[in-house]
Amino acid sequence: MMIHLVLVQMAFIAIYGASLRDSITFDGPEASPWLRDPRIVLDDAVSVPPALRLNPEGYHHYDEMTAFLRAVHVAYPQLTSLYSIGQSVQGRELWVLLISTTPAERTILKPEVKYVGNIHGNEPVGRELLLRLIQHLLVNYPKDDYVRFLVETTNIHIMPSMNPDGFEVSREGDCGGVQGRYNANGKDLNRNFPDLFRGGKNNGDPQPEANAIARWMTQRQFVLSAAFHGGALVASYPFDNKEVKLNLPHLSGRYEPSLTPDDDTFRHLATMYSFNHRKMHSAGACFPGDTVFPNGTTNGAAWYYLAGGMQDYNYVWNGAMELTLEVGCCKYPRGETLPEYWEDNKQAMLKYLGEAHRGVRGQVFDSLGNPVANANVRIKNRSFGSKTTTLGEFWRILMPGVYTLQVEADGFATHEEAFQVEEGRHTLLNVSLRRGGDKNSGANTFNDRFPLPQLQPSQPPRRQSVFSSLNKFFNAFGRAK
Numbered sequence: 001m002m003i004h005l006v007l008v009q010m011a012f013i014a015i016y017g018a019s020l021r022d023s024i025t026f027d028g029p030e031a032s033p034w035l036r037d038p039r040i041v042l043d044d045a046v047s048v049p050p051a052l053r054l055n056p057e058g059y060h061h062y063d064e065m066t067a068f069l070r071a072v073h074v075a076y077p078q079l080t081s082l083y084s085i086g087q088s089v090q091g092r093e094l095w096v097l098l099i100s101t102t103p104a105e106r107t108i109l110k111p112e113v114k115y116v117g118n119i120h121g122n123e124p125v126g127r128e129l130l131l132r133l134i135q136h137l138l139v140n141y142p143k144d145d146y147v148r149f150l151v152e153t154t155n156i157h158i159m160p161s162m163n164p165d166g167f168e169v170s171r172e173g174d175c176g177g178v179q180g181r182y183n184a185n186g187k188d189l190n191r192n193f194p195d196l197f198r199g200g201k202n203n204g205d206p207q208p209e210a211n212a213i214a215r216w217m218t219q220r221q222f223v224l225s226a227a228f229h230g231g232a233l234v235a236s237y238p239f240d241n242k243e244v245k246l247n248l249p250h251l252s253g254r255y256e257p258s259l260t261p262d263d264d265t266f267r268h269l270a271t272m273y274s275f276n277h278r279k280m281h282s283a284g285a286c287f288p289g290d291t292v293f294p295n296g297t298t299n300g301a302a303w304y305y306l307a308g309g310m311q312d313y314n315y316v317w318n319g320a321m322e323l324t325l326e327v328g329c330c331k332y333p334r335g336e337t338l339p340e341y342w343e344d345n346k347q348a349m350l351k352y353l354g355e356a357h358r359g360v361r362g363q364v365f366d367s368l369g370n371p372v373a374n375a376n377v378r379i380k381n382r383s384f385g386s387k388t389t390t391l392g393e394f395w396r397i398l399m400p401g402v403y404t405l406q407v408e409a410d411g412f413a414t415h416e417e418a419f420q421v422e423e424g425r426h427t428l429l430n431v432s433l434r435r436g437g438d439k440n441s442g443a444n445t446f447n448d449r450f451p452l453p454q455l456q457p458s459q460p461p462r463r464q465s466v467f468s469s470l471n472k473f474f475n476a477f478g479r480a481k
Contacts, residue, residue, distance in 0.1 A: 022170065056337065062167070065131065068131065079099070083098070086208060089185050092165060094162065099156045100155045108391055113156055114212075115225070116162050117161055118166075119163055123242070125332075127161050132342045142390050150281045157472075160415055172335065191204065193313035196241070196312060202310025203307050211297055221386060221393065232290075235273045235296060236261075236297070237300065240312050256302065261383050261422075268399055280348075341456045355397060358421075364407055364409070364433060367432065374447055375409035377405065379406070388409075399421065409433060414435040415433050
């Protein structure tokens with residue numbers, strides 16, 4: 001135990017001396033001067049309203065978190081909506097707070113963005129970062145131009161804890177253990193989603209928390225997402241898994257990248273977060289012998305293969321660009337370190353939200369001007385796309401360049417249209433479809449390849465063998481993701 005603590009201290013000393021590098025700036029859709037300024041005003045108000053007060057150096061358990069979220073919504077009904085997407089195994093609500101100037105209205109082409117914390121119960125730093133982000137957005141909305149831009153132009157959905165049951169049995173100060181990592185059924189929620197490289201099958205018995213996420217994403221067309229983890233310091237991007245002949249790591253211990261057709265965009269998103277984090281972009285290994293991530297980013301599979309991960313599911317089945325953000329070497333650090341974690345991540349978290357306004361957006365209509373729902377929209381030569389909303393809306397985060405949009409819908413002829421994306425502004429592209437034959441059934445669109453996950457009650461936990469339990473313990477011990 002003493003050796004482990006010494007290694008933790010060495011890792012923190014190695015990374016905490018890094019300075020903030022602000023070389024990557026956010027360019028919003030209007031290319032306004034204040035959006036181009038990389039220095040965002042980040043200081044919280046000296047006097048925080050009572051409803052927004054948090055324990056500055058402690059964690060918030062389920063009852064405290066619930067009370068805080070409810071108090072925030074009561075105090076800011078015009079800027080928030082509090083809802084639950086389901087319940088955990090033990091019946092705790094999976095709370096989400098929506099922050100927007102139109103929380104109860106549907107605003108056309110306003111992108112949906114989500115942050116999810118605490119998917120592993122013993123990695124709760126993200127949970128606390130998201131509570132502080134709620135505080136920061138609402139306190140600074142009246143006086144900070146960038147925060148006001150985000151809240152007025154974006155629907156920001158914040159889920160502090162996806163695994164509240166696991167958190168309640170975790171131990172503060174446990175940097176590398178597994179107690180509380182799994183849900184109350186003993187399942188790893190970041191291994192529980194359908195997997196592209198396993199024929200779209202669920203990885204294990206579907207759990208209520210993962211099912212709730214899957215349902216949520218059928219109800220909202222999320223454009224951008226991030227999930228917070230602990231145990232490393234890196235921004236990881238899809239794919240997490242890779243088609244291999246054996247479902248085992250390479251004997252050499254080396255893994256190969258598994259790149260998406262949108263690798264340029266994912267690399268940008270990961271680099272943007274890393275370089276706006278105070279330490280991530282220049283961090284060394286967490287522990288002697290651990291992986292060192294150049295620029296603080298990695299392709300998930302290049303780190304190690306992971307089946308049933310949430311970020312791949314977001315991208316393949318829903319067209320949402322999601323990163324896995326590992327925000328610290330210690331999984332469950334002492335509460336007194338939380339202010340430092342907040343300062344490390346604050347600018348990166350704010351700037352990442354703004355990336356939802358990069359690329360192309362628009363609506364799909366028929367010849368009479370009626371919106372076409374459920375149309376398949378993708379970028380040519382990029383296999384995975386998304387479906388239009390009930391209002392015919394679509395979004396796609398893209399880097400500057402020239403692209404071809406492909407739109408397919410039942411009863412309409414396939415439509416292709418070239419467009420250009422410029423730095424510093426989004427492209428608005430509305431599409432009119434003409435009546436024609438059936439949709440091209442051979443098209444390689446995301447939700448035609450494999451069925452959506454089974455949304456069913458979770459199965460009772462199975463009795464595990466000694467060997468199965470030991471295997472799970474050693475696979476998770478000290479590992480992030």
